[in-house]
Amino acid sequence: MDIKKRLEYLRGEIRNECISYGEIAELQSLKEHIEDGDVELLQWAEEISCTYCNLDRPEKDNKLIDIGDGEYVCELCIKCEGLTVDN
Numbered sequence: 001m002d003i004k005k006r007l008e009y010l011r012g013e014i015r016n017e018c019i020s021y022g023e024i025a026e027l028q029s030l031k032e033h034i035e036d037g038d039v040e041l042l043q044w045a046e047e048i049s050c051t052y053c054n055l056d057r058p059e060k061d062n063k064l065i066d067i068g069d070g071e072y073v074c075e076l077c078i079k080c081e082g083l084t085v086d087n
C-alpha cells in the first residue's frame, strides 16, 4: 500500500466531512508517516490539541491553528481570547 496516497485519501475524507471511525483509527495507525507541519492530519490523529480548551478533535468550523513552539489553539479560543495569529 502506498501510504502517502492513503493519507491523501484520508485527507479528502476529512475535507468532505465523511471520515469514518475506522478511517480515523487507520489515520492514527499511520501517524508516524504524517509530516510534522501537517496540522490537518495530525489533529485528526490526536497528536495535537488546543492549548486553552484541550479540544483534541477538530469540529466543523473550529480548526486547530499552529501558533508555534509546538502549541496549537482552536479558532473558537482565538476569538474568545482575542488572540492574533500570524498566518
Ligand SMILES: [Zn+2]
Binding pocket: 050, 051, 052, 053, 054, 055, 073, 074, 075, 076, 077
Ligand atoms: Zn480551544
